[in-house]
Amino acid sequence: xxxxxxxxxGDGEKATGAPARGVVRTGKPGGTIALTGxxxxxxxxLVALLERERKWRKIVAIDLKxxxxxxxxxxxxxxxxxxxxxxxxxxxxxxxxxxxxxxxGAFLSQPxxxxxxxxxxxxxxxxxxxxxxxxxGVSKLVLRSTTMLYGARPDNPxxxxxxxxxxxxxxxxxxxxxxxxxxQVIAFAERRPxxxxxxxxxxxxxxxxxxxxxxxxxxxQRVVPLILGYDPLVQLVHELDVVAAFHAxxxxxxxxxxxxxxxxxxxxxxxLRLAGRxxxxxxxxVANVMLQVLSGTHLxxxxxxxxxxxxxxxxxxxxxxxxxxxxxxxxxxxxxxxxYLRAMRQQPNDDGTPRGRTAPQRRSR
Amino acid sequence: xxxxxxxxxxxxxxxxEERLRTxxxxxxxxxxxxxxxxxxxxxxxxxxxxxxxxxLASFAGRMQNKLRTIEPPADxxxxxxxxxxxxxDNLLRMYGHHRMRHRSEEVDDFGAxxxxxxxxxxxxxxxxxxxxxxxxxxxxxxxDRGRCLLVSNRSGLLPWDAxxxxxxxxxxxxxxxxxxxxxxxxxYNQPFLGSLVSQLGGVxxxxxxxxxxLAQEELVCVxxxxxxxxxxxxxxxxxxxxxxxxxxxxxxxxxxxxxxxVAVIGAEEAHPVVGRVGVGxxxxxxxxxxxxxxxxxxxxLGLIPxxxxxxxxxxxxxxxxxxQDSVSDLVLVRRYNERVRSTxxxxxxxxxxxxxxxxxx
Numbered sequence: 230x231x232x233x234x235x236x237x238x239g240d241g242e243k244a245t246g247a248p249a250r251g252v253v254r255t256g257k258p259g260g261t262i263a264l265t266g267x268x269x270x271x272x273x274x275l276v277a278l279l280e281r282e283r284k285w286r287k288i289v290a291i292d293l294k295x296x297x298x299x300x301x302x303x304x305x306x307x308x309x310x311x312x313x314x315x316x317x318x319x320x321x322x323x324x325x326x327x328x329x330x331x332x333x334g335a336f337l338s339q340p341x342x343x344x345x346x347x348x349x350x351x352x353x354x355x356x357x358x359x360x361x362x363x364x365x366g367v368s369k370l371v372l373r374s375t376t377m378l379y380g381a382r383p384d385n386p387x388x389x390x391x392x393x394x395x396x397x398x399x400x401x402x403x404x405x406x407x408x409x410x411x412x413q414v415i416a417f418a419e420r421r422p423x424x425x426x427x428x429x430x431x432x433x434x435x436x437x438x439x440x441x442x443x444x445x446x447x448x449x450q451r452v453v454p455l456i457l458g459y460d461p462l463v464q465l466v467h468e469l470d471v472v473a474a475f476h477a478x479x480x481x482x483x484x485x486x487x488x489x490x491x492x493x494x495x496x497x498x499x500x501l502r503l504a505g506r507x508x509x510x511x512x513x514x515v516a517n518v519m520l521q522v523l524s525g526t527h528l529x530x531x532x533x534x535x536x537x538x539x540x541x542x543x544x545x546x547x548x549x550x551x552x553x554x555x556x557x558x559x560x561x562x563x564x565x566x567x568x569y570l571r572a573m574r575q576q577p578n579d580d581g582t583p584r585g586r587t588a589p590q591r592r593s594r
Numbered sequence: 595x596x597x598x599x600x601x602x603x604x605x606x607x608x609x610x611e612e613r614l615r616t617x618x619x620x621x622x623x624x625x626x627x628x629x630x631x632x633x634x635x636x637x638x639x640x641x642x643x644x645x646x647x648x649x650l651a652s653f654a655g656r657m658q659n660k661l662r663t664i665e666p667p668a669d670x671x672x673x674x675x676x677x678x679x680x681x682x683d684n685l686l687r688m689y690g691h692h693r694m695r696h697r698s699e700e701v702d703d704f705g706a707x708x709x710x711x712x713x714x715x716x717x718x719x720x721x722x723x724x725x726x727x728x729x730x731x732x733x734x735x736x737x738d739r740g741r742c743l744l745v746s747n748r749s750g751l752l753p754w755d756a757x758x759x760x761x762x763x764x765x766x767x768x769x770x771x772x773x774x775x776x777x778x779x780x781x782y783n784q785p786f787l788g789s790l791v792s793q794l795g796g797v798x799x800x801x802x803x804x805x806x807x808l809a810q811e812e813l814v815c816v817x818x819x820x821x822x823x824x825x826x827x828x829x830x831x832x833x834x835x836x837x838x839x840x841x842x843x844x845x846x847x848x849x850x851x852x853x854x855x856v857a858v859i860g861a862e863e864a865h866p867v868v869g870r871v872g873v874g875x876x877x878x879x880x881x882x883x884x885x886x887x888x889x890x891x892x893x894x895l896g897l898i899p900x901x902x903x904x905x906x907x908x909x910x911x912x913x914x915x916x917x918q919d920s921v922s923d924l925v926l927v928r929r930y931n932e933r934v935r936s937t938x939x940x941x942x943x944x945x946x947x948x949x950x951x952x953x954x955x
Contacts, residue, residue: 300640383783386802387704451686458785462705462792496705496789502694505687563699 262479263289263328265310265358266335267296270438271373274472275332275479276303284480289326291319292335310335310354311346319361328365330479333358334373336410339442340403340530351406352413359417362424369425371478372414376430376464376488376545377443378407381537387462387494388546391430391486401534403442418484427478432490432545435569436468443538446531447497448504448569455497457510459540462494467560467568474556483554488545491558491565497539503563504570513540610664617660621653703810704774704803705792714794721754722761725901726860729955730766732908735854738769741808742911743846744815745934746856747834747942748823751865751884753781754899755858759815760795762906774807775815801845808849815856816842818931825870825884831862832942840931843914847921847930852911855934857941860904863952865889865897903955909941 262279266272267290277298279285288303290296295305306322308315323331335354341347355372362370379389380396395411397404411428418426433443440449444465447453466489474489501508511519516536523529550556560568678684698709722728736742749755753775760773775791776799782788788798797803799816807814817823818837826835846853870882889896912934920926949955 384779384800386798386800388802388806451682458789460789462701493700494703494705495699495701496793498789499694499697499699499701502690502697503699505683505690507686507689 259286260284260330261287261289261326261328262330262332263291263323263326264296264332264334265291265308265354266333266373267299267305268292268294269334269338270436270468271471271475272296272332272334273298274438274468275475276300278472278476279479282480287326289322289328291322310357311349315354316357316360316364319357320364323361323365323367329367330369330371331358331362331367332371332373332475332479333414336373336407337403338440339445340401340532340535342527342530344402347402348406352409355410355413359413363417363421367424369479369482370414370417370427371475372411372426372428373475374411374428374430374486375407376432376490376543377404377538378411378430379543379545380404381461381541381543383541385542385544387542387544388548389488389544390546391488391549398532398534398537401532403532404534415486425482425484427483428486429474429478430486430488430545431471431474432464432466432488434468434471435465435565437569437572438468444569446535447500448506450506452507452509453501454509454511454516455501456516456536456539457512459513460496460498461538461540461542462544463497463500463542463562464490464494464544465500465562465565466491466558467565470556470558470560470565473559474550474554477554477556481555485549485553487550487554487556488547489550489556489558490545490547491560491562492547493561493563494544495562495566500566503566610660613660617653617656701793703806704795704797705789706774706795707793710793711795718757718761722758722765725899726754726758726864726904727955728758728762728904728906730762730906730908732910733762733766735908735910736763736767736771736813737852737911738771739811741811741849741851742813743808743842743851743853744773744813744856744908745842745853745938746815746817746858747832747938748817748819749826749831749858750861750899751824751867751886751889752897752899753777753824754864755861756796756815756817757794758861758904759856759858759906763813771813773813773815775817776804778817778820780821801841804842804845805849808845808851818842818935825867825882827870828862828866828868831866832859832946834935834939834942837931837935840927843927843930843934844921846914847916847927850915852913853934854911855909855938855941857907857909857938857945858904859907859942859945859949860902860952863902864899866900900953902952905945905949905955907941907945909937912937 262285264272264275267276272290272292273296276288276290276296277300279288280298280300280302285302288299290299290303290305291308291310292305293307293309296303299305304326308318308322322328333355336351337347376389378395378397379385379393380398382396385396386393395408397408399405399408414426414428418424434441435444443463470491471489474487477483478487495503498508513536517533520529520531520533520536524532547556547558696709696713698707701707736744744759746755746759756775760775763771763773772795775796777791777796778799782791782796782798792798797807804814804816818841819835820838822835826833845851865884865886867884867886869885871885872882875881875883883890886896888898914920914930916926
């Protein structure tokens with residue numbers, strides 16, 4: 230526990246030095262920031278970082294569980310965003326704490342069979358947050374989004390820019406709800422030009438603390454089913470870089486949408502080979518039928534729409550973030566992968582024995 | 595734990611056990627104190643939790659020191675690490691690294707892999723020098739550096755012409771420039787082909803990709819005829835088909851790139867297409883399957899090209915510098931497109947006039 234905490238804090242300190250780069254920090258001193266979804270790696274790392282900054286007077290943590298890194302400045306509110314009429318409650322909190330910046334990061338990192346609940350949390354939950362922001366009038370809103378929303382399409386150019394249409398599969402609730410959340414936020418930004426609205430679309434994240442769905446599906450097992458004949462280029466980003474990007478977006482005013490990605494791409498098979506995983510080649514029609522059956526019977530959480538990400542590229546360009554946000558990932562795709570693999574090999578289990586397996590969710594005991 | 599200290603011979607099992615007992619009772623008292631009323635560690639406030647962590651950490655440190663004194667003998671440790679060596683995860687990791695030996699860990703922006711290129715080089719060498727005996731003309735028309743678009747006729751079922759243009763520039767040009775091809779979606783999205791072709795430097799043809807490549811001052815090769823050029827009938831050989839909709843002209847106008855027209859002679863006879871079958875092949879996603887004297891009669895062997903003598907001619911650069919506005923001028927785009935097409939057609943006609951034999955040049 231304390232090891233992980235120290236780790237997060239140490240990581241945080243490393244990330245602080247990265248942004249800023251001569252940009253004038255426009256946030257008001259002594260501000261109050263509210264974060265939703267703090268019980269995630271990203272949320273908790275941000276709390277740990279902001280705790281150390283004099284600029285922030287108070288941190289309002291909103292989640293079902295408090296951030297592991299919460300400190301004296303943090304005030305925790307146990308709020309379930311999937312509940313009805315939670316927007317009034319949120320508005321009350323924002324009002325009472327005089328919050329000026331909201332970071333909305335309460336999204337599922339894994340698909341779930343409880344699609345109705347997921348819809349309430351992601352899509353409707355975002356509506357609640359936006360309603361509360363509208364009622365109280367915050368000066369800044371930062372949204373956590375993902376590059377998966379661009380969709381993996383055969384006619385996708387590599388290095389998608391932020392203007393590229395979001396063509397993720399709406400019928401897959403995992404993507405559809407996030408698409409809807411982002412659209413609401415963009416509409417909110419248009420309605421309220423006075424509010425700084427920043428949307429950060431994060432590439433598949435790798436790290437010991439966060440488990441992105443794509444990376445976990447691909448690296449979480451020894452034998453990985455891939456689509457026969459397809460080997461898309463993939464892009465990964467280190468979890469520390471994600472924290473650095475959010476930190477930059479929180480402390481400086483950069484309205485707009487930004488891709489948070491790492492430089493460099495790797496073929497999916499190279500990722501597997503470097504990680505020491507075996508490919509199991511499955512023809513697309515077979516995989517499609519199999520996933521339909523498995524997801525229909527709740528044996529697999531994936532949907533056939535996921536297969537597109539194993540066939541076609543979904544690679545975003547980080548040029549805009551580098552130019553305007555001053556964010557450049559410190560780990561390339563390959564370095565992020567190696568760092569993750571090393572961490573998984575070396576990180577001891579809670580009982581002090583070395584981790585026998587590299588897969589994150591299995592522990593040798 | 596890697597510290598291999600010698601076992602203290604003075605420690606008898608009894609004394610060790612006694613020490614462990616005292617430590618155990620110590621720990622129990624600490625735990626009882628810290629978790630006095632509450633049951634879960636999660637519920638503790640941060641300060642107390644930190645204190646508990648400190649206590650436990652110091653306890654763990656002391657325990658480790660104790661453990662060291664009763665560490666297993668050295669040969670058991672060797673055994674453990676040897677067993678780790680043959681653990682499934684480690685074997686898989688070694689196997690993965692083994693399979694990476696023909697690949698580089700770092701690929702470029704579009705997935706081109708120098709290690710894979712190097713691997714196919716002997717094959718390309720053989721085909722270039724011995725099989726097609728490629729002769730090159732006008733290589734000096736390709737500049738040493740800076741962006742440039744090679745526009746070539748497309749012929750032959752398999753993209754040998756693309757490979758030969760690339761090989762020609764890499765071998766004959768004194769700056770040994772690398773060529774990137776733009777490949778039609780249809781070809782690129784075929785299973786297996788896409789990933790193979792991108793490892794060799796191919797890029798799916800779209801404006802964004804082309805612009806990015808040209809912005810990196812690369813030498814880019816396009817085949818505006820596309821798949822139609824590859825499957826045209828033998829009787830239409832060396833007659834250029836439609837040059838797309840002039841997308842490459844718009845690209846050139848936007849990025850101010852010189853065009854070098856390229857004519858490939860000899861590829862048409864390598865796979866003489868005598869007919870096309872359109873019945874039933876829609877099922878496998880194709881419009882038609884070309885028939886050559888050897889394909890599909892001889893199966894995959896029928897795809898071996900005839901050993902014709904090839905000539906690759908690089909023409910003088912064409913520069914269309916009309917500024918940004920001209921991109922939307924479709925008449926201008928059409929006219930430039932026609933000019934490039936007729937230039938290449940003239941180069942082909944001229945080369946054919948000089949050619950004596952299909953197989954000996």
